[in-house]
């Protein structure tokens with residue numbers, strides 16, 4: 001893992017062009033340049049790296065007020081890896097100050113490292129309530145987690161066209177098993193055998209967001225040992241953030257000399273977001289007609305695949321009768337960012353309000369997005385108007401006639 | 406400074422005043438960050454003209470310098486608070502007040518971001534042509550204050566040509582309205598166009614009336630490859646002399662295309678020394694005719710290659726890459742100093758030859774990537790390193806480039822303004838008498854010298 005000090009050179013590459021004013025959702029909401037990515041990394045340089053300024057409460061706040069959405073990094077022509085710099089700074093800070101607070105530690109550290117501990121989730125919920133976070137802010141927990149629906153191997157229907165291993169993210173496992181059920185069924189219907197390995201754990205992205213590299217490494221180790229030796233054409237995930245973690249962040253979290261590095265490079269080349277994967281392969285059979293309009297909210301964590309942002313549009317417009325309506329600013333952040341919205345309520349709700357307005361103006365019957373946190377966060381604001389938001393695989397599954405998702 | 410903080414909070418609210426070091430450091434400069442010498446004492450975030458007026462009145466009484474700031478994307482050091490004091494961040498005044506179809510005008514607040522505005526305008530089939538390449542972030546107030554332009558200058562002119570009126574808060578806090586929705590006016594002095602280009606030294610622009618056109622129905626982008634810089638320069642002059650007026654006519658050296666290829670899809674092969682990126686717009690028939698004319702001129706001059714970019718996504722990728730050229734250059738250089746000389750268009754070939762000779766003579770890299778259609782050539786001093794020797798060379802090159810540009814009948818700035826960056830050359834262009842006149846105008850507007858002090862000319866006189 002690159003130490004924060006090693007980023008000093010890249011920070012100095014910032015040209016001060018200020019173009020990140022057009023990409024950072026936090027800046028656009030606050031409209032104050034203190035939280036502009038350019039200043040955020042400058043604060044990191046001075047208060048964490050060269051220590052020419054103290055690490056004041058305001059400095060911490062500026063470092064904390066970042067969604068890690070990667071929009072700045074995607075738009076920066078000087079290629080400053082701003083989100084990596086913020087992550088490394090948080091890691092350095094958490095090492096200095098002795099780690100995470102109680103609730104976060106419980107949720108991040110324990111629950112996500114071990115699957116099947118749904119009870120813990122309830123306990124975390126209770127604690128979260130105690131510290132004043134309303135339950136409506138908590139993601140809905142599925143009565144039956146995805147690992148109770150499927151594990152092991154699901155055979156392809158008809159002639160087998162390929163074989164994939166399915167990495168089931170926490171969002172799908174705990175909150176939205178319907179995405180997983182849809183994914184398995186749609187893949188199988190399209191001639192793909194799906195292996196759902198047991199023992200897989202969280203991808204680790206919530207931990208690196210807090211700068212907790214130690215927990216992240218433990219999770220990476222488990223997942224790498226499970227996935228790297230499988231004889232499959234691809235490792236698919238339904239979640240764009242898990243995909244980014246596998247594809248881009250694994251190698252950055254580990255030390256350069258870490259023995260896991262080699263296994264990772266062999267593994268990451270085979271990682272796909274499932275809609276993207278299926279779109280590349282091509283649908284075997286055109287699904288049934290669907291008389292509804294839909295729009296697509298593109299998740300922020302999209303840059304790890306050049307095609308992931310086109311896949312839902314391309315694949316779902318093959319459903320006869322489904323009318324696609326492009327959203328205004330399709331790539332605008334929704335403000336949730338993992339658990340960020342719980343700690344920065346006002347800010348996140350402000351960011352979300354724009355996204356929700358775009359969706360209202362658009363007027364489509366259905367919104368699709370590949371990120372479970374976007375689905376939850378946007379979805380909870382869309383409830384009253386009755387617009388549904390689901391994973392693209394769910395829409396596709398419905399078109400194929402699967403009930404129950 | 407504690408009392409300054411408290412006073413300002415009393416005038417506005419605690420959420421609109423920043424005085425912590427982590428906040429102030431964000432406001433020390435614009436894109437020319439090497440001009441930062443200190444941070445302001447306070448940053449104020451007004452949302453209404455009345456709030457701006459309150460702050461100005463207070464600053465006038467207390468004799469505190471005030472520097473207005475839009476996005477801080479300026480390339481001249483204009484919003485750099487070299488004397489400290491208050492920075493007025495105008496970005497929260499970002500409302501689009503009106504699009505008036507009947508009059509083909511719009512009214513905006515000064516902090517509205519250029520692209521937010523043009524998107525709204527274009528959704529209604531209307532057109533606001535000025536196109537600074539920083540459109541994604543720069544504010545209309547900043548554009549007016551610098552008379553910003555862009556590739557479309559060749560056909561449509563720059564911001565100054567579209568400002569019909571302004572609302573301005575003067576140094577003492579009084580609010581005036583200049584011009585309005587009328588497309589002509591012959592009463593009194595033209596304060597509107599004195600404010601346009603005043604770089605925050607005469608008043609704070611809070612609102613503006615802007616002129617709109619109808620969106621041209623058709624356009625066509627083409628890229629022309631030239632075997633030498635001289636040939637490209639000759640071609641620009643020939644196109645202009647032919648009477649064809651492209652909507653955009655950009656001059657790009659090979660190095661520029663090389664970095665732009667990060668965004669151009671598919672990338673353009675780097676087989677030639679210089680390129681022109683051209684766009685023609687209008688009715689289908691006009692576009693066809695203009696395209697043919699340009700083709701014919703290229704043939705006459707023996708230009709090796711002209712490619713029409715049919716795919717709109719591909720064409721868009723060229724213009725996006727063009728808009729990122731400056732930061733892209735910076736990703737391979739340590740410092741890039743963009744000069745803004747603009748010469749009469751029949752002198753472009755002389756200017757290009759002159760710049761090449763200077764580069765060879767001083768042994769320094771000078772890029773050329775300009776809005777050549779309007780003569781704005783943007784010679785850029787490319788510094789792979791920052792050290793005394795190379796800095797001295799850069800300075801020498803700039804002096805000589807400016808001298809040539811002025812000798813050819815040009816101006817030292819076509820669109821960025823003077824700020825701190827070119828103030829020592831102001832007298833070279835205007836002579837002492839005219840600069841003294843400007844100073845008297847400044848005193849009439851700002852008797853205490855509080856508005857963005859230390860900009861445009863050197864305090865105390867000439868540099869020659």
Ligand SMILES: Cc1cc2nc3c(=O)[nH]c(=O)nc-3n(C[C@H](O)[C@H](O)[C@H](O)COP(=O)(O)OP(=O)(O)OC[C@H]3O[C@@H](n4cnc5c(N)ncnc54)[C@H](O)[C@@H]3O)c2cc1C
Pocket residue numbers: 016017018435436472473474475476477478479480482483484495515516536537538539542543544545546547548549550551552553554555556604605606608609610611728729731732820821824857
């Ligand atoms: C990558 C890049 C590309 C660029 N390309 C172009 C280009 O193609 N064409 C071009 O013309 N410029 C270009 N620029 C320069 C810059 O974007 C323009 O000068 C723009 O007009 C500045 O707007 P701003 O809102 O950032 O103003 P700022 O930089 O904040 O301020 C510019 C000047 O205007 C004054 N000012 C700002 N707002 C007000 C107000 N409300 N009232 C009074 N004074 C005010 C400031 O005091 C300062 O003197 C580019 C800059 C960058 C970084």
Ligand code: SF4
Pocket residue numbers: 013014015016017018019020021037038075076077078079080082732
């Ligand atoms: S976009 Fe990149 S180079 Fe430009 S100011 Fe932001 S961080 Fe710096």
Ligand code: SF4
Pocket residue numbers: 023024025026027036037040065066067068069070071072073082083
């Ligand atoms: S990662 Fe997102 S929130 Fe953080 S600085 Fe970049 S754009 Fe802003």
